[in-house]
Amino acid sequence: EPEVTQTPSHQVTQMGQEVILRCVPISNHLYFYWYRQILGQKVEFLVSFYNNEISEKSEIFDDQFSVERPDGSNFTLKIRSTKLEDSAMYFCASSEPSGGPFTDTQYFGPGTRLTVL
Amino acid sequence: RKEVEQDPGPFNVPEGATVAFNCTYSNSASQSFFWYRQDCRKEPKLLMSVYSSGNEDGRFTAQLNRASQYISLLIRDSKLSDSATYLCVVNTGSYNQGGKLIFGQGTELSVKP
Numbered sequence: 001e002p003e004v005t006q007t008p009s010h011q012v013t014q015m016g017q018e019v020i021l022r023c024v025p026i027s028n029h030l031y032f033y034w035y036r037q038i039l040g041q042k043v044e045f046l047v048s049f050y051n052n053e054i055s056e057k058s059e060i061f062d063d064q065f066s067v068e069r070p071d072g073s074n075f076t077l078k079i080r081s082t083k084l085e086d087s088a089m090y091f092c093a094s095s096e097p098s099g100g101p102f103t104d105t106q107y108f109g110p111g112t113r114l115t116v117l
Numbered sequence: 118r119k120e121v122e123q124d125p126g127p128f129n130v131p132e133g134a135t136v137a138f139n140c141t142y143s144n145s146a147s148q149s150f151f152w153y154r155q156d157c158r159k160e161p162k163l164l165m166s167v168y169s170s171g172n173e174d175g176r177f178t179a180q181l182n183r184a185s186q187y188i189s190l191l192i193r194d195s196k197l198s199d200s201a202t203y204l205c206v207v208n209t210g211s212y213n214q215g216g217k218l219i220f221g222q223g224t225e226l227s228v229k230p
Contacts, residue, residue: 031216043161043204043220056210056217091160095216105151106218108160 002026004109006092012115013082021077021112023092032075033093033106034067036060043091049075082116089113118143119221123205126224134195138224140188140205147219150181152190153204155223161204164190195228202226 005024013019025032034046048055049067057065066078075094079086089111095104123140130136142150153161165172167179167188178191188205205221 033216033218035218042222043155043218045217045219048210048217089158093218104216105163105166106216108162110160113158 004092004094004107006090006109006112008112009110010113010115012117015084015116016081019079019082019114021079021090021092021114023075023077023109024073025075025092025094026096026107027073029094029096029107031055031095031104031106032067032069033095034077035091035093035108036088037091037111038085038088046077046090079114082114084116087114087116120144120209120219121205121207121221123203123221124224125222126226128224128226129229130195130226131229132195132197134228135191135193136195136226137192138190138203138205138226140190140221142186142188142205142207142219144207144209144219145183145186147207147209149208150188151206151208151218152177152179152188153206153220155202155204157202161206161220164203192226195226197228197230200226200228 007022032049037043047057047061064080091111092109093106095106150167152164154164155161167181171180176193180189202223204223207219210216
């Protein structure tokens with residue numbers, strides 16, 4: 001069964017450093033997403049991406065964040081200058097264009113645990 | 118008001134029990150509705166979509182009431198393996214902007230022998 005994969009599984013970084021989280025969405029999917037979950041809190045939407053551009057972003061997704069699809073398979077989330085409060089689990093998700101992006105099931109990757117020291 | 122609000126939990130039930138989770142959402146323009154399951158420190162996994170007519174998948178039954186903006190999940194004959202956090206999820210995306218899932222806080226279920 002196709003699945004979303006993410007690397008690394010755990011990233012430890014120093015405050016102020018740049019990190020890039022990588023995702024490989026399911027191959028025939030066209031919509032891509034990043035979500036995050038701070039420990040003990042709910043899953044929060046960060047950004048959606050379609051046709052090589054951002055479709056929507058949340059208030060959390062400020063200028064420190066960027067996304068990119070550098071090739072036909074990878075989807076990345078970059079945090080330019082990490083803060084302590086960026087420590088969280090970051091989930092990538094993708095969906096296929098069947099009924100429409102607002103009805104399609106989103107499939108989640110296993111997540112990258114980011115720890116900012 | 119929270120966008121998606123769930124029963125606080127935790128729910129501690131014996132094997133074989135029937136347990137019900139409730140959820141309300143605030144955005145009346147929401148397009149689609151789901152229950153996801155999340156095991157400790159793992160990714161959310163789709164349990165089932167929720168339709169206005171109600172739908173059933175084995176021991177699981179989901180209901181949606183758009184007028185009341187209310188979603189429910191019923192688990193019958195609960196198993197030890199049902200122990201997890203159940204997430205009520207609403208898609209508030211639009212055709213032009215793509216999907217956007219809004220998650221509830223989750224309700225923890227613990228099924229005991």
